[in-house]
Amino acid sequence: MPRDTFGADYPFLASSxxxxxxxxxxxxxxxxxxxxEKIRITGGEPLLRRGLESLIEQLAKLPTLTGKAMELALTTNGSLLGAKARSLRDAGLGRVTVSLDAVDYAVFRQMSDVDIPVSRILQGIETARAVGLDPIKVNTVVERGVNDGQILPLVRLFKGTGVAVRFIEYMDVGGAVEWSNAKVLTAREIRHIVESEFPLIPVAAAAQKGTAINYRHxxxxxxxxxxASVSKPFCGSCSRARVSADGRFYSCLFATTGMDLTRWLADAAPVEQLAMAIxxxxxxRDDRYSELRSAQRRKGVGRVYPTVRMSLVGG
Structure with missing residues (x-):
């Protein structure tokens, strides 16, 4: 959320x-x-929401069709994690993902445009581990020529700690206004950088989960x-739905518009009607932006169309 876009006069969403x-x-x-059976709380920065623990406590009690406990995860920038980790765990949060694009402060500052010390984020990760929020994942978006020199330092830092690092190709989501193909360091290139120092073994296909292709030291x-969200899009296997803070339903991270669900959120509306609308x-849905972008990319064309901001729909 760059300062030149989201300045003091920006009309942010009112709390009402x-x-x-x-x-x-x-x-x-x-x-x-x-x-x-899995809900992820994201943002923006979800830990800024007062009383978040009460929401997590209620979500943790939701029944699923199979009788399993609802799996609750949270994505955060980590700045408040140290203070919140224990109460989040006690409320029923299962695991946490921390967005961290660099361990060097200058590079981190360039990528995030915030003045938060990296040490505070690292302490938050350590506290989360100590209270049992496990497994912890660190998500790093890699932009060629900006933080690609942080790939090996991040792997060195978290190797042997139980924290898994996931490197993400630089995507042209709504807020990445200066995105171009030239700034994308592919997952294959990133893996080769890691393997220049750390031998990796691919995790068996049957054990692969989610959007990442995982390797083991x-x-x-x-x-x-x-x-590899840019170089090898996976639209066909995507099963993620997103609801923004103002109640709009998005079936793709790269959507342009969302379906307004607020009419079904009134107290009198049965939850079954809301489920039917969703x-x-x-x-x-016929979302396949990443596949379309991949085809255009081979022709040297950049973004296919304007997309919603990630700060609205989460990662």
Missing amino acids: ERLSFSQMLKLASAFALLGV ADGEGDVGFI RGQWIQ
Whole structure:
């Protein structure tokens, strides 16, 4: 969220326009009726929301169709994690992902445009590990010529700690206004940089989960993942749905518009109707931006169309 875009006069979403915790719980209940067993709380920065622990406590009690406990995860920039980790764990949070693009402060400052000390984020990660928020993942977006020199330092730092580092190709999401193909360091290139110092062994295909292709250090000292969202898009296997803070449903990270769900979030509206609305939108989706972009990329064309900001729909 760069300062030159989100300055002091930027018209941020008013608190009255944001979903209440009761509305979020109703949304989660509707998704649970549709078979969802994993919920990720993201942002923006979710730890800025007061009383977040109470929401997590309620979400943790949601029944799933299979009878399993609802899996709860959270993505954060880590700045408040040290202070919140224990209360989050006690409320029912299962695991956490921390966004960290560099360990060098100058590079980190360039990538994030914030003055948060890297040491505070690292302390937050350590505290989360200590209280049992495990496994912990660190997500690093790699931009060629900016933080590609931080790949090996990050692997060195977390190797043997139980924290898995995942490197993500620089994507043209809505906020990346200066994105270009030339700034993309592919997952294959990133892996070769890691393997220049650390031998890796691919994790068996049957054990692969989520969007990352995971490798294990040859000496058994942890995992490293690579998300090839630009060079090898995976639209066809994507099963992620997103709901923004103002109640819009997005079936793709690269969507341009979202379906307004607020009409079904009124107290009188049955949760089953909300679930039907979500299902109807989901089954007719035809999102394949990354595949279209990949085809255009081979022709030397940049972004296919303007997309929604990641700060609105999360990662």
